[in-house]
Amino acid sequence: MKIHLLSGFLGSGKTTAIQYACYNLLQQDIKVGVITNDQGIKLVDGSFFESLGIPNKQVINGCFCCNYNDLDASIQSLIDANNPDVIFAESVGSCTDIVATVSKPLQHIRKDVQVTISTFADVRLLQMLLAGNSNVFDEAVSYIYHKQLEEAGIIVMNKIDLISTTELDKIKELMQEKYSTKTLLYLSATDADGIQQWLQTLNTFSPAQHSALQIDYEIYGAGEAKLAWLDEELTIYNSTDNAVQSAVALASTIYQKIQQQHFAIGHLKFLLNDNIKLSYTATTQPDNQYIITNQSTATLLINARVQVTPEALDRLVKAAIKDIEIATNSHITISSISAFQPGYPRPTYRMAD
Ligand SMILES: Nc1nc2c(ncn2[C@@H]2O[C@H](COP(=O)(O)OP(=O)(O)OP(=O)(O)O)[C@@H](O)[C@H]2O)c(=O)[nH]1
Ligand SMILES: [Mg+2]
Structure with a gap:
């Protein structure tokens, strides 16, 4: 069995890559399983894979490294239920040091499993950070970003559809200078050829190329502490059957309020009616391909x-809810927040070289 770990900053395209990789492998009758991971409990990614009907498990309430035993139990549970040939495991976007804390322990404990790590990077965010645009995120957050790239065997520069070929050539040059020992891929996870290229690389990649990071946990912990997580479940009631429109407007209003206050977005994601994902990142907004249906209630x-x-x-989201209740004549109830x-990151295991 193969376990492909995905690392990479919030919103870089890990879930999207796993989704399309699963479609690709399932078409070839290769059995797949997915493990998602986050700091909270009510999570968009896990529910999203559930809605796609892809066998999945979630490691909640903290990263893989600090919940190694839950990760292992999730692997076992997927094996018992479905015996997959390939498992994709997506780590939290603010997590790093996973060679020492996840990959090496996995290889040590499950000797029959082949493990790879790919670090995903949104090519436009990378462009900003490589250009020294240091005011996107706090210095300690950028430290995590760069550590994720540093420990990767494979770096996937994702979303190349968002930049010009000239910009792409410039990034290739910079990345080659900085990370010449790594396998560097440039693709779009939403493109079938791009996914095929990544899967081919995973098939031929030797895990021996991964080595543990030198990392300062004080800066890493400080970087994570600069970020806020907010998970909230709500129901929108609208007597003129505009609940879905109101939900979409709420997502957009939250985004606009964050933009107005100049808070840096890692990832702002929504799951509408348990199956439609709306996602805003530092560089992308929803593609609006969803169908608005007339409904008197909607969940978000x-x-x-x-x-x-x-x-x-929390205050910002509450203000957005109030605005939308008034603007769309809806009533919104919150079921969890x-x-x-x-x-602070405290890994279950840490195996340096
Ligand atoms: N244009 C474009 N957008 C993409 C591509 N890949 C992902 N996205 C978009 O980027 C956003 C974030 O993608 P996700 O796959 O959810 O990112 P993630 O890394 O799983 O995010 P976290 O789980 O929060 O860390 C979504 O809106 C995707 O549709 C791509 O190749 N091109
Ligand atoms: Mg994700």
Whole structure:
């Protein structure tokens, strides 16, 4: 069995890559399983794979490294239920050091499993950070971003459809200079050829190329603590059957309020009616390909990961809810809410070289 670990910053395209890779492999009758991971409990990614009918498990309430035993139990549970040939495991976008804390322990404990790690990077965000545009995220957050790239065997520069060929050539040059020892891929996860290229690389990649990071956990912990997580589940009631429109407007209003206040967005994602994902990142917005249906109720799961305090994020979302209730003549009830900062990273195992 193969386990492909995906690392990479919030919103870089890990879930999208797994989704299309699963379609590709299922077409070839290769059995797949997915493990998603996040700091919270009510999570868009896990529910999204559930809605796609792809066998999946979630490691919740903290990253793989700090919940190694839950990761292992999820692997076992997928094996018992479905015996997959390939498992994709997506780590939290603010997590790093996974060679030492996840990949090496996995290879040590499950000797029959082949493990790879790919780090995903949104090519436009990378472009900004490589250009020294350091005001996108706090220095400690950028530290995590660069550590994710540093520990990768394979770096996937994703979303190349968003830049010109001239810009792409420039990035290739810079990445080659900085990361010449790594396997560098340039693709779009939404493109079948791009996914095929990534899967081919995974098939031929030797895990021996991964080596553990030198990392300062004080800066890593400080970087995670700069980010706020807000998970909220709500139901929208609208007597003129405009509940779905109101939900979409709420997502957009939250995004606009974050933009107005100049808070850096890691990933602002929503799951509408348990199956439609709306996602805003530092560089992308929803593609609006969903179909608006006339309904008197709609559910919305909000997962916001933003560089701000949890209290300010909570206030901002509450204000957006109020605005939408008034603007669309809707009533919104909140069934669960949790706003917090990720805790200091304390890995279950850490195996350096
Ligand atoms: N244009 C474009 N957008 C993409 C591509 N891949 C992903 N996206 C978009 O980027 C956004 C974030 O993608 P996800 O796959 O959810 O990112 P992620 O890395 O799983 O995010 P987290 O789980 O929050 O860390 C979504 O709106 C995707 O549709 C791509 O190749 N091109
Ligand atoms: Mg994801």
